[in-house]
Amino acid sequence: MLDTETMRTFIKVVESNSFSKAAKLLYKTPAAISYRIKSLEADLNTQLFERTTRTVTLTLAGQHLYEQCSQWLLWLSTMPEELQQIRDGVERKINITINNLLYDVEAVTDLLTFLTEKFPFTTFNINRQVYMGVWDSLLHGECHLAIGATGTESLDTMINILPLGEVSWVFVAAKHHPITQIDGALSNDILRKYPAINVEDTSVHMNKRVAWLLPSQSEIIVPNINTKLACHLKGLGIGFLPKSICQSYLESGELIACKVVNERKPSPLSLAWKKSHMGKVMNEIVNLFKFHHPIANNFLKNIDKRR
Known part of the structure; x- marks a missing residue:
């Protein structure tokens, strides 16, 4: 019913607003295009186009099918590369938590730009947390890596730690x-x-x-x-x-x-990540901080005493 040829034909008719124009673009006859679309509507038992003598426009059902077909065809075109990346140990999704003290818009943008260029089929999700909320997201949430976990010792044996320095x-x-x-x-x-x-x-x-x-x-x-x-x-x-x-x-x-009786001690912060989710993307991020890459250093502007 919805083979790739039918989906491509349907999309071409939508984008050209014409059976005849779609036929020229696909090197088909208008009759062949019309027949394929009518067969699709019959199979679905749903009208997809409102037809006039000059143009065709989508019905609401047709609009929904167009959106879905566009996504399916895009996925089909990229699927071989996605599978190769998964085969090579590239994670499909990475959730990153950033301590409120280290959150910087430009630093986040630079990191995402670097990662998406290198790992185009990985989905990245970044959120900001405060104090123990960083650890909470690691231990009880879906976070895979945290920039700015409090302390220099791991709260769980399944979490690795890399000290970053202290905030004064x-x-x-x-x-x-x-x-x-x-x-x-x-x-x-x-x-x-x-x-x-x-x-x-x-x-x-x-x-x-x-x-x-x-x-x-x-x-x-x-x-x-x-x-x-x-x-x-x-x-x-x-x-x-x-x-x-x-x-x-x-x-x-x-x-x-101002001088106060009880001064606040410096706050040590660390990079923390789950051992169980260690793939190529996570390894890349950890190395940015381990080897003091400029992208990582952009997150450390508020750290006075670096490791």
């Missing part, structure tokens, strides 16, 4: 914020008077971590690190920011670094 933190407030006028290290009693600005941990199955929040202190929760920075600049609250992100604002005076 600075306690900041907007230049016009009241605490910038106080000399010396700021006590917790002073700090808890003002809201803490935090990005919420996205973990679902594991215990969430809170970046910095004192008992009885109010909190403003935002979706990502860029929004957190913007809130600090507006003076909406206080808290820690990665040194690399706020450095230019500290130099311009828009943000002021």
